[in-house]
Amino acid sequence: MESHRGTPEQRLKELADQASVEALGLDEHVWRHSGPHKNRMITGVVDHTRPPRDANGKTKPFARLLDVQVGRSGAVAEEWLASQGRDFTSKIRIAAIDPYRGYANAISATLKEADMVVDIFHVTKLASQALDEVRRRVQQDTLGRRGHAKDPLYRARRLLLTGANHLTEKMATKLDALLQEGDPNWEVTITWTVYQKLIDAYQQSDSHDMVTLIDALKDCPIPEVARLGRTLKSWKREILAYWHTDRSNAGPTEAINNVIETTRRIARGFRNFDNYRLRILASASGQRPYRQPPKPVRKGQPNHAE
Incomplete structure (x- = not known):
């Protein structure tokens, strides 16, 4: 199995270099259920950019996690978006959120050219x-x-x-x-x-x-x-944006949240945020690690791998 190595920052740069991000979603998620309350929530940033349409005019569902930061507030989201630089933020055309003013204010301050959409x-x-x-x-x-x-x-x-x-x-x-x-x-x-x-x-x-x-x-x-x-x-305005953004919504973000939660459950929880961040970036990046398929074992044949 191919291993995912490197720091979260290196993984994030690898993801950002794959393709430009034109649509994203912001949402909160619980990464741990113990410790200080303010450190239990994270803000996740998900790439919603749709692949090109096929000959039938359809696109395949796609989403990938760009990054997570500790805390659930507009300040956390605004700081992350601003840190990506003008080249990143100027390409964002759509931002999907739930009706939370903190994230809305962060988008208004940093993604001035983006249409903000409140999820259906x-x-x-x-x-x-x-x-x-x-x-x-x-x-x-x-x-x-x-x-x-x-x-x-x-x-x-x-x-x-x-x-x-x-x-x-x-x-x-x-x-x-x-x-x-x-x-x-x-x-x-x-x-x-x-x-x-x-x-x-x-x-x-x-x-x-x-x-x-x-x-x-x-x-x-x-x-x-x-x-x-x-x-x-x-x-x-954010509700009506649903119609002039080709019915954009937070569905891709919720799909990534499911991947994140599955990863956390498989690991039986995390205590170190850096390890958690790197693990979910690897799991929810839109890529899947290559796994060597197991050799079939005939009925009654001993499995020498045991």
Whole structure:
């Protein structure tokens, strides 16, 4: 098996020399679960640059880890981006993040020519959280307690978070009956409609439906929905960037996070950050080390390698 040698800095330079980076993602990750709290989180930088399209106009999924730094803050991200130099930052055209102002401020300060995109999953999650909060509040207001197994809104909690296009006729009928029984003022129903409209807006070819939805939510009398509207409005430009960046999102970053977590689990955790950094740079670089395939062993034949 080919071994990965060298310092993290040498590995990083090797990665940076392979190709120019035109799109990247920033995200946090837990690298250890003990020690000082401020040192448990890392900021990861992932290359999202898409390979050239094939004859059918499609590209293969691709992502690679560029580097990680201890800490989860805008200052950590800004320092790393600034340290790469103008030649690196001037080529970045797209930066995908979750709705965290620290990373947004770092990108605004260092990647002035890049389009910032808030990830579709995190935007949808904000709407689902608002829906769940309304359900819990209405449940408390109408019953005077938290939900029990036989309460209508508690029974509807999973159906409420299912996309309308995935509801069968039986499921839709059940959901309607539960809402009629447990939602007397239609607050849960209205919030569910908002959630479904948000999901549907992301399926459209342009951002018209999303613009209309964001502009309307701030005037909703349901406090949780109005708060959602204010949050979406504050990120409106970054949300709408999804459509003019060829539907960019943080999917590649999450894929790299899975590789990082798998590497950490195989190693049974790390105590030394430099070793951790070098290991995950090797594992999530977009390359795979060559392994000599094992020779087949016939049934009943002794394995002399044992």
